[in-house]
Amino acid sequence: MMNRLFVLLSAIALVACHTRKEERVIGLITDSAMVVSAHPLASKVGADIMRKGGNAVDAAIATQFALAVVYPSAGNIGGGGFMILRKNDKTLDALDYREKAPASSHPNMYLGETGEIVSGLSxxxxxxxxVPGTIAGLAAAYEKYGTLPWPELIQxxxxxxxxxxxxxxxxxxGLNYIQEDLARYNTILPSFLLRDLWKAGDQIVLTDLGHTLERIRDEGANGFYGGKTADDIVAEMRRSNGIITLEDLKNYNAVWRKPIVGEYKEFRVISMSPPSSGGLALIQLLKSVExxxxKAWGHNTVRTAHLMTEAERRAYADRAFYLGDPDxxxxxxxKLVHDLYLKQRMSDFNPAKATLSQDINEGVLQPEESEQTTHxxxxxxxxxxxxxxxxxxGGYGSRVVVAGSGFLLNNEMDDFSSKPGAPNMYGAVGGEANKIMPNKRMLSSMTPTIVEKEGKLFMILGTPGGTSIITSVFQTILNVVEHTMTMQEAVSAKRFH
Incomplete structure (x- = not known):
C-alpha cells in the first residue's frame, strides 16, 4: 500500500467556496487509489474499473471514453491528447495522440486573396x-499497458x-449556447439539437454515439479509422469544405515519446515533450525562478508575480520561435532547459521594471553541437x-457533428501558425516551426504532469485553459511547493497569465 498520496485534480480553474482565513481547505485524501476528472460519472467509471482489478491505464481509458459521452465540450473521440505514465517501478512513458493536419493541407490554406487570415476559417x-487521434492513442495505451478486456473499458x-x-x-x-452554431455548420442536424432548449435534470440519450462506441468496442481502433465510422467522417467532410480523407484516417498513428523531465529543488517534474510545448515551458519556468x-517573497505578492511574469514572457517567446512537431x-x-541557457535568459531580469513582451525575443542557443480541454x-x-x-x-471543437456517428470533431488546425506572428484563438503566436504542413501535428500547450518528491509519487496534475495551461500548472506547483498550500488550496488560489 502506498503512503498517503495527494492527487491534484485536473480542473485547476474550479473556484472553491470562501472559507474563514484560519481554515485549511484540504480536499479529498485517499490511502490507495483515485480517479479525478471533470465529471463525476466519468470518474465513477474509472474507479469501478479499478475495483474490478484494472490498473491506472485501464481506468484512464475507461474514464476518457465516459468523458466523450458526458462531457462533450472537451471529452471526445474526435479530438486528441497526451498521456504521461509513471509505473510503480518509476519507469516513465509518454504517449502523443495529437491530431494531424490532413494530407492536402498547405501553409496558406486559411489566408485570403490579400494574404491575411480569413476570420474563423481555422x-x-x-x-x-x-485528423482525430484519441482512439488511436487509447488503443496504443491499451496494447502496451492494459490488463482488463478492451470491451469492459468501453461498455x-x-x-x-x-x-x-x-x-x-x-x-x-453549454448545449443551449452552441445550438445556433450546430445549426449553422451541420446540414444534417444532430439528434440532441432537434428539441427545445435543454434544462437541468433533462435526460439526454446519444444513440449514434453509443453505436459508434460499440463499433470501437468490437473492432478496436479500426472501428473508428475504418468501416462505417470512417465513411461517416469522410461523408461529413464532403458536405462542406472539409478535407479529411479515408487515407488520412487510415494513416493516422499515435507515437510513444520520451517524456521531458526536470528538477526543481527536491522535486522531479515529469511532463509532456513536443509537440506539446507544455512540459518544456514548465521546466523552463520552474528552473528560471528557482x-x-x-517562498520568502510570498504568494502573489508584487515581487513574486513580477518574477513569474518575466519568466513566462521569456518561455513563451521561446515557444513561439523554437517549438513545433519534432517529426x-x-x-x-x-538546450532550452539547460541551466546555463536559462541563467542567460534571466540575466536581464530587472526586479524593479517590467519588460515589454514585444521587446523579448527568443533566446540564443549555444551552437553545437477551456472548458475547451479536459484533464x-x-x-x-x-x-x-x-x-x-x-x-x-475550442469548446465543442469545430461545432461539426459527424452525422450517423454522433460525435463532435475538433478545430485543432487553429493551433498551427496560419501566418507567422498572427495569434490563434488563444492569443498564441508562432512561426516557421509550427507552420501548417501535411500530416504534421500542431503545437499544443497541454501539460499533463506528474511530480515526484524524493523519489516518491507526490502529485498528478493538469488543466484546461489553452495557452494559460502552462502558467496554471506552473503556479499550482509553486503554490504547493513554495507556499505550503494543500492541493485544494493550490487549485482554488487566484492565478494570473
Missing part, C-alpha cells in the same frame, strides 16, 4: 478539423450513451499513475 466548420460509456444521463445546469447551458526566494522540425529540448488523473493501488489531457481545442 476555428469553425469542416476545414478547421484535424460503461456505451451504457451512458444509450441509456442516457441527466444534465446539470452547466451542461444544459534561484529566487519565492518535422528539430526541437532543441536539452484526468489516475493512481491505482499498486502506485501506477497516469496524467492525461485531451481536447477538441
Amino acid at each position: 476555428q469553425d466548420g469542416h476545414l478547421a478539423c484535424g 460503461p460509456a456505451i451504457d451512458l450513451a444509450l441509456n442516457g444521463f441527466r444534465l446539470t445546469q452547466k451542461e444544459a447551458a 534561484p529566487y526566494p519565492v 518535422f522540425t528539430p526541437v532543441p529540448v536539452e 484526468l488523473s489516475v493512481v491505482d493501488p499498486q502506485g501506477n499513475s497516469v496524467s492525461v489531457t485531451t481536447t477538441l481545442n
